[in-house]
Amino acid sequence: MDMNVKPKPVAQTALERVIQRPSREEAEAAVRTLIAWAGDNPNREGLIDTPRRVVDSYREFYSGYDEDAAKILETTFSEVGGYDDIVLVRDIPFNSHCEHHMVPFVGKAHIAYLPHDGVVGLSKLARVTDVFAKRLQTQENLTAQIIEAINEAINPRGAAVMLEAEHMCMSMRGVRKHGSSTITHRFTGVLAEDRQEQDRFFALIRAGR
Numbered sequence: 001m002d003m004n005v006k007p008k009p010v011a012q013t014a015l016e017r018v019i020q021r022p023s024r025e026e027a028e029a030a031v032r033t034l035i036a037w038a039g040d041n042p043n044r045e046g047l048i049d050t051p052r053r054v055v056d057s058y059r060e061f062y063s064g065y066d067e068d069a070a071k072i073l074e075t076t077f078s079e080v081g082g083y084d085d086i087v088l089v090r091d092i093p094f095n096s097h098c099e100h101h102m103v104p105f106v107g108k109a110h111i112a113y114l115p116h117d118g119v120v121g122l123s124k125l126a127r128v129t130d131v132f133a134k135r136l137q138t139q140e141n142l143t144a145q146i147i148e149a150i151n152e153a154i155n156p157r158g159a160a161v162m163l164e165a166e167h168m169c170m171s172m173r174g175v176r177k178h179g180s181s182t183i184t185h186r187f188t189g190v191l192a193e194d195r196q197e198q199d200r201f202f203a204l205i206r207a208g209r
């Protein structure tokens with residue numbers, strides 16, 4: 001092995017740019033503190049492995065900090081038979097956590113764009129949704145980040161993102177209103193300028209239901 005070959009620098013994640021990640025032991029100790037804060041004994045048998053599980057779960061819930069939307073969207077296709085009309089992927093399920101209470105909000109995303117010179121794999125729109133959903137979020141910011149990532153990656157003639165979600169911080173605590181949903185949407189390009197295109201987007205979301 002050539003010892004002069006320097007290891008490639010590991011790309012800094014969004015989180016590491018802001019804060020140094022604590023060790024797993026520190027994170028597990030924090031969970032034990034929260035269990036005691038809830039009023040239970042972190043040393044009782046049923047709770048002994050809970051800090052480990054919670055810390056593992058956090059890795060899943062917040063895996064988006066280690067992902068790069070631009071990378072996911074970098075493969076585009078141009079051989080689509082000249083198709084240049086709206087592409088809509090609707091009902092993409094997502095779950096995220098609100099940045100105010102760290103409680104889930106759960107819902108569906110509808111993502112559309114008007115191709116310019118290429119299309120992306122449909123699954124990539126769902127993957128990009130997860131990159132940003134799996135961070136601490138507000139629904140507004142999540143909406144904006146998804147559409148910005150699409151615009152930067154494929155420069156479409158227009159794009160639209162609509163999210164509908166139920167916020168557990170409004171149903172399980174606080175105001176305690178079950179069943180309300182919050183809708184956010186954002187349009188760019190032709191879809192921002194042309195009301196008819198917006199109406200078509202809303203009609204396609206409803207189509208065939």
Ligand SMILES: Nc1nc2c(ncn2[C@@H]2O[C@H](COP(=O)(O)OP(=O)(O)OP(=O)(O)O)[C@@H](O)[C@H]2O)c(=O)[nH]1
Nearest residue numbers: 098099100101137138139140167169170173174175
């Ligand atoms: N705009 C927006 N607000 C959110 C989102 N998720 C949670 N919230 C709200 O964030 C607000 C935080 O309000 P605060 O008064 O600081 O916190 P709080 O005392 O816990 O508020 P309550 O939830 O009313 O009990 C609440 O009104 C939440 O409903 C979101 O995605 N977008």
Ligand SMILES: [Zn+2]
Nearest residue numbers: 098100101169
């Ligand atoms: Zn909240």
